[in-house]
Amino acid sequence: MTTAEPxxxxxxxAVSKRFTPQLSLGxxxxxxLGSPVETRTVHAVDRVSFGLEQGEVLGLVGESGCGKSTLGxxxxxxxxxxxxxxxxxxxxVMGDGRTPLKRTTRIQMVFQxxxxxxDPRVRIGETISEGPLAHGLVSRSDAPAYVARWLTAxxxxxxxxxxxPHQFSGGQRQRxxxxxxxxxxxxxxxxxxxxxxxxxSIQAQIINLFLKLRxxxxxxxxFISHDLGVVRHxxxxxxxxxxxxxxxxxxxxxxxxxxxxxxxxxxxxxxPKLVTGSDELVTFKPIQGELPSPLSPPPGCHFHQxxxxxxxxxxxxxxxxxxxxxxxxxxxxxxxxxxAGEA
Amino acid sequence: MSPVLLDVxxxxxxxxTRAGSLHAVEDVSFTVAEGEIIGLVGESGSGKSVTxxxxxxxIDPPGRIVAGSVKLNGRELVGLSHAALRxxRGREIAMVFQxxxxxxNPxxxxxxxMRLAIAAHENLGDAAARARCIEVLGAVxxxxxxxxxxxxPHQFSGGMRQRxxxxxxxxxxxxxxxCxxxxxxxxxSIQAQILTEMKSLAARLLVMYAGxxxxxxxxxxxxxxxxxxxxxxxxxxxPGIARPGQDLVQIPxxxxxxxxLPQGCAFQPRCGFADALCATMPALNGEGAxxxxxxxxxxxxxxx
Numbered sequence: 001m002t003t004a005e006p007x008x009x010x011x012x013x014a015v016s017k018r019f020t021p022q023l024s025l026g027x028x029x030x031x032x033l034g035s036p037v038e039t040r041t042v043h044a045v046d047r048v049s050f051g052l053e054q055g056e057v058l059g060l061v062g063e064s065g066c067g068k069s070t071l072g073x074x075x076x077x078x079x080x081x082x083x084x085x086x087x088x089x090x091x092x093v094m095g096d097g098r099t100p101l102k103r104t105t106r107i108q109m110v111f112q113x114x115x116x117x118x119d120p121r122v123r124i125g126e127t128i129s130e131g132p133l134a135h136g137l138v139s140r141s142d143a144p145a146y147v148a149r150w151l152t153a154x155x156x157x158x159x160x161x162x163x164x165p166h167q168f169s170g171g172q173r174q175r176x177x178x179x180x181x182x183x184x185x186x187x188x189x190x191x192x193x194x195x196x197x198x199x200x201s202i203q204a205q206i207i208n209l210f211l212k213l214r215x216x217x218x219x220x221x222x223f224i225s226h227d228l229g230v231v232r233h234x235x236x237x238x239x240x241x242x243x244x245x246x247x248x249x250x251x252x253x254x255x256x257x258x259x260x261x262x263x264x265x266x267x268x269x270x271x272p273k274l275v276t277g278s279d280e281l282v283t284f285k286p287i288q289g290e291l292p293s294p295l296s297p298p299p300g301c302h303f304h305q306x307x308x309x310x311x312x313x314x315x316x317x318x319x320x321x322x323x324x325x326x327x328x329x330x331x332x333x334x335x336x337x338x339x340a341g342e343a
Numbered sequence: 344m345s346p347v348l349l350d351v352x353x354x355x356x357x358x359x360t361r362a363g364s365l366h367a368v369e370d371v372s373f374t375v376a377e378g379e380i381i382g383l384v385g386e387s388g389s390g391k392s393v394t395x396x397x398x399x400x401x402i403d404p405p406g407r408i409v410a411g412s413v414k415l416n417g418r419e420l421v422g423l424s425h426a427a428l429r430x431x432r433g434r435e436i437a438m439v440f441q442x443x444x445x446x447x448n449p450x451x452x453x454x455x456x457m458r459l460a461i462a463a464h465e466n467l468g469d470a471a472a473r474a475r476c477i478e479v480l481g482a483v484x485x486x487x488x489x490x491x492x493x494x495x496p497h498q499f500s501g502g503m504r505q506r507x508x509x510x511x512x513x514x515x516x517x518x519x520x521x522c523x524x525x526x527x528x529x530x531x532s533i534q535a536q537i538l539t540e541m542k543s544l545a546a547r548l549l550v551m552y553a554g555x556x557x558x559x560x561x562x563x564x565x566x567x568x569x570x571x572x573x574x575x576x577x578x579x580x581x582p583g584i585a586r587p588g589q590d591l592v593q594i595p596x597x598x599x600x601x602x603x604l605p606q607g608c609a610f611q612p613r614c615g616f617a618d619a620l621c622a623t624m625p626a627l628n629g630e631g632a633x634x635x636x637x638x639x640x641x642x643x644x645x646x647x
Contacts, residue, residue: 234588252587270532
């Protein structure tokens with residue numbers, strides 16, 4: 001299927017990321033002499049392709065170990081990809097890792113744990129202004145006003161600039177981390193579980209902040225989360241990852257209403273849901289089994305061992321991410337036997 | 344109704360800190376009937392875990408239960424000797440914690456750990472003890488239990504480890520199990536498996552805020568029609584319920600410090616209904632099966 005896709009701000013093309021531990025000297029010598037050496041390669045991301053339009057929020061969902069954080073880091077230019085290419089406005093973010101290409105100021109990242117991602121001995125104002133000063137986005141004399149502007153944008157008092165991270169609660173720290181990322185005036189924000197470590201009432205405040213920043217700044221975001229409720233609330237499109245591969249991608253409303261991959265269906269069904277209007281108050285159905293090890297992913301479709309629809313073909317033949325219905329929404333699924341797509 | 348198994352009355356647990364006395368649990372009272380499942384919810388720092396620890400007598404200095412009583416089948420647990428508490432723990436009340444990798448001993452096999460838990464209370468022969476372990480592991484859904492019992496914790500996944508922790512809690516057939524966030528550390532698909540195993544969907548809900556119970560009642564009624572503004576704020580904060588893209592009904596501010604609580608109702612600085620009356624502590628008032636601690640409770644509308 002060829003769809004006339006609009007020009008993508010971020011393009012991820014067949015990106016793979018493998019982690020292979022350094023071999024010991026003995027093993028390297030043995031390998032040189034031709035004896036077989038066992039390498040334990042983790043296939044964190046396996047030939048993933050997708051695009052991100054200007055102003056779009058894409059949710060990247062999956063269980064722990066599925067490779068969503070690694071993919072986010074490849075896109076943000078923290079890890080070089082093992083294969084493939086991530087680009088922003090046509091320029092490669094990072095090549096083979098030996099030649100850093102300075103595009104990463106245009107992509108900023110917000111991490112899960114604001115206790116770990118802020119330097120405890122640096123004042124908030126300095127934390128926020130350090131990057132913009134280094135990259136010449138602001139002069140030293142204008143820095144205080146610049147910091148104040150971003151503190152205000154994330155709902156913190158201007159005086160916060162003088163304080164240290166320990167003087168803030170978890171939610172406020174996450175606001176600081178967001179202000180630091182935004183102060184670089186990035187084209188794209190990659191958020192890796194930015195609300196996962198926060199309490200429910202604080203989580204709601206940060207989600208509302210993201211909604212507001214989206215409206216005010218037209219941010220383009222890759223929002224990585226395991227929380228389906230948060231993703232559904234915040235994202236235009238959703239990509240579901242399983243063991244390093246995207247198994248389904250499409251408009252959020254469509255995926256949540258009518259998932260086509262059996263894993264997406266099972267994931268949605270496994271979340272206990274509050275049904276306030278009925279007598280059956282909470283409903284959920286667990287998925288059988290567990291995520292296989294990324295050290296030795298199963299052949300064929302990675303999900304076949306846990307899939308109720310799996311047949312012989314699924315055990316040998318890896319399905320491609322393909323458009324199911326020609327409806328122009330870009331809803332694609334990687335499954336030999338996709339669901340009909342009804343709620 | 345089944346007889347009352349656990350009766351917690353006026354439980355107050357405080358921690359002495361350099362900055363002053365930290366009021367972790369204040370005047371908490373509730374009962375659990377035999378066979379009943381109760382859900383205790385609240386954000387971090389609300390006192391849920393300390394309530395659980397207090398029931399088991401697991402509060403160490405500088406913490407102390409300063410008032411109140413905890414009765415199990417009519418027997419007072421507060422003030423029991425260490426030896427008496429030890430013989431009670433595991434046999435009458437067991438606990439499952441949040442992080443299974445921290446609760447299991449990494450250098451002992453599952454069998455050794457389970458046998459230790461049995462030996463603490465009962466003198467079973469080798470074969471009988473092993474058989475009990477395998478039976479319980481099978482009951483919590485560990486496949487091939489007879490072989491897996493010889494494995495070490497690191498050979499299990501997170502979900503399987505939590506099953507082992509639950510199995511250990513069940514070993515001595517306790518009357519009451521306290522589960523402290525048993526699924527928080529697990530992935531959603533594994534969470535659902537554990538919840539199914541435990542059939543732990545509560546019938547009655549207790550909501551805590553800053554150390555106090557602020558609302559209680561049958562779970563369906565509390566969720567459909569919260570009476571305390573905090574409970575409603577908490578429900579409004581859940582993205583799963585709101586329309587996608589709409590601002591969530593957020594609660595402004597954050598939980599106060601437990602060392603320096605506001606006068607009166609601890610929620611008043613964040614509450615849209617607060618007025619001068621709220622500077623006095625509201626009592627936990629009952630209305631049928633419901634109770635709530637608020638001077639300005641939300642109206643009990645007729646069912647939709």
